[in-house]
Amino acid sequence: MNAPATFDPQAFRAALGTFTTGVTIITTRTAEGEPIGITANSFNSVSLNPPLVLWSLAKNARSLPAFSSERHWNVHVLAAEQEALSGRFAAQGSDKFAGVELDDGIGPAPLLPDCTARFQCRTAFQYEGGDHVIFVGEVLAFDSSGHAPLVFQSGQYALAARKPRTELRLAAPPPPECSYTEDLLGYLLGRAHYQMLDTLRRLLAGQQLDEQQFFILSILCIRDHLTLDEINAFVGYTGLKVSAETLQALQQQDLIACEQDAAGTERYVMTALGREASLHQIALAKAVEAEVADKLDAGDVMALKVLLKRLVAATDPGLPDLWAAR
């Protein structure tokens, strides 16, 4: 616990940063009509009736004169896809509005498109706030788009992983002596994976294919002309070991073909029929994903993908890059 005299500014900033926020861009125009805008996360709502919102601006900000004299400004709650825009408006000097097509607002302040929500305001109060000025604005107009919002926490961009409104249990609580629970990450990952695959498996059965053959086709769909060993280098981490017989079965179904390269090495390629079967599988995988996004909300699916990518990167056994150019 620190007393103000000994406040470590970095520690204080870090403690404040644990309070999660959205990210906004706030825009106005200078007296000369030049559009200006800054990234801010000090926004918050104040009052419903009258409709008021607030944010704070550093007293040494170059944009302070403009915001102090121009009474109209717009708050843009940024969408998850607008991280780059956030970075651009947080930096100094560049032409922040280059290439941005503005929407028409009710006042002179620039109105950015594709945000989660927008509040068009006029200054109601300017309050003293230490090294910042607190701007309280009356909201004259607002709109929102349904885009998942960008989140900021402890200096990092983030997405919200929303909790269910009531506690979600997949199964009855385990007996106390049972150390295998539904909260085990490995269980949740496995169950999620196999349930997603389950739908696909029905299509595979119709195509007279098993999971192993599906993996092989997926790999050849991304990268052709692979040897049996190369296929196994890509698929090995799943625990499957592809045999020459499995490849022969796919050849007999005319889904893949075997070619000899200049060195006489056998390499496998997709046939037109194989490519078609693979496209059907990808289409179904995408349909399953769309169904999930419908139930979970698009923002939550984005958050899930971010976390899965980080997990995959953190547990990567050093797999070769399937998509790398050759």
Added chain:
Amino acid sequence: MNAPATFDPQAFRAALGTFTTGVTIITTRTAEGEPIGITANSFNSVSLNPPLVLWSLAKNARSLPAFSSERHWNVHVLAAEQEALSGRFAAQGSDKFAGVELDDGIGPAPLLPDCTARFQCRTAFQYEGGDHVIFVGEVLAFDSSGHAPLVFQSGQYALAARKPRTELRLAAPPPPECSYTEDLLGYLLGRAHYQMLDTLRRLLAGQQLDEQQFFILSILCIRDHLTLDEINAFVGYTGLKVSAETLQALQQQDLIACEQDAAGTERYVMTALGREASLHQIALAKAVEAEVADKLDAGDVMALKVLLKRLVAATDPGLPDLWAAR
């Protein structure tokens, strides 16, 4: 776009709610010394030097007189585990402090334990804010714990799924004609699952077990006395079909045993050796998870689990409850 005269309060509230926030509990004492506290997400930082923070309180709040007259109050940035506390301090009437052991603060205001961060403040300014009063407080002391913070967005609790500081790609960008990309949810789930399982597989090999036998032991570890059909009902969604021969192999390794119930039905139970093997597997699964939590941060792992549970619930083909009491 709405003009203020036609503001739909519900739509306005919903648009404001898209701005993500943390969740705080703000406490003080009445003139009589009674502890009071409310849940608020209108908190934000204002100034570093002097250290100032702000939040807004409805003018019709029952706690307004106390906050207006008592100059000391504490802001608690709630941790993910404090969702129930948030609910309790958001509700009216109950004894909010019942069972809460308070920490010692520098002033009279109650100081709650186990938060992500805490700011002990004294009122610097009280500002007019429509139907709310804006309290600006000077921070006299603060601390933070490293607990992952609770998040609030569009009326729902959430956790932050933090993005990597630089864009994370697992592989080179796919060629434009390739519709199979690393962003496919099914690919990410499969890769995450198999990579996590990969570590476990090395232990299984040492135990002379394959994946199928691992699944069987896991199921019998949770629920004993199952028939072959019942085992298959639990494991079927993984695509595996357990045969009598597989069970016989486990019997020969003395990991499971077969018993006849009163009706003469064959039911499988774990042996002491099987239970031991299973406990080793669970211990390793937990160690793998701890390693991941180390790399991803505990809060992100919590967020991942929430999302995976929601995904599993959304794609559940109607699996029987493995943990249900009988």
